[in-house]
Amino acid sequence: MISPYKNTFRVSQAYRHLRSDGTYHQGYDLVGIGDKYIYSPVYGTVIRAGWECAMLPRKGFGQRVVLRVGCTDYYMYFGHLSQINVVAGQKLKPGYLIGVEGSTGHSTGSHLHWEIRINDIKTGYVSVYQYAGIPNMPGSTAYTSNWAAEIFGPGNLKKPTSGYPQRLYNAALQGALGINKDGIFGARTEKAVKEFQAAHNLTADGIVGTQTKAALSKLL
Ligand SMILES: [Zn+2]
Incomplete structure (x- = not known):
């Protein structure tokens, strides 16, 4: 497991942040500082790659990639991408370029929404920040990954x-x-x-x- 960024990044919204509409943020928002390239943190298989809804580009995750982690029940979501460099069915290794951070879908600024769902359904989530080993603290702190x-x-x-x-x-x-x-x-x-x-x-x-x-x- 490595960072999705090769360069520095910061946390813009915490995992399990309670939104104003009463729902929880089930992912973890990161903003690339050094650059905006997003790389696979794990070995995995691309399940879906493209628009969540091509007719509604402001809907949901916009351009997103869903990656099954190895042969586990974990499905890793990369949302709001401005560019996608992988296709469904592709097998990735850590460090493979997935795409570029962006603001497609329901988003107000360039960031990566990073989320892990168990069994690819909206009921079980993994604490993605713990998985990644990054504190669940939004702010200006620049984290760096020693790749x-x-x-x-x-x-x-x-x-x-x-x-x-x-x-x-x-x-x-x-x-x-x-x-x-x-x-x-x-x-x-x-x-x-x-x-x-x-x-x-x-x-x-x-x-x-x-x-x-x-x-x-x-x-x-
Ligand atoms: Zn998010």
Whole structure:
């Protein structure tokens, strides 16, 4: 799970905010500061992508993407987008570009409405802020996401490593390098890391530290 923004963002409306009409805000509103691009925070499958109601562009979430999280019962909603870069049926990995934040649908300013429904129905919701690890506090505070650390884990990746959660980080590394993902950092992965480092003017030592992670995360 990573942030939907690669750059800084702020919270513009809290999850479970009580609206003036007596209903609760079941999502979490975020505003991109660094840029407005929205990326998939998870592995998932696009269930719906497009207008909630094409004849009524001010209705509901406007242009939205609904993503099933892995093989779970969680359905992640991305509402009010100005642009959509995915289609229904597409399988996404963390970091894949979903679209661009906007103000389509029932909205008064550019923001992302981010919501998780259980079983894709309007009765069960997940505390999306807890899921994301961002405080449920609207305001001007700029949150930032350390993408490289979230995707490739803390510390250095190097040969030989295996075991959980290292396998997940190794698999993310292998995915970024474009090699077969078995989650084991062996000779094959080390060779690919050295080649990547040499091609990016980094010390080709086969150890994935801060600089190599930063260079790799730009590819995602
Ligand atoms: Zn909202």
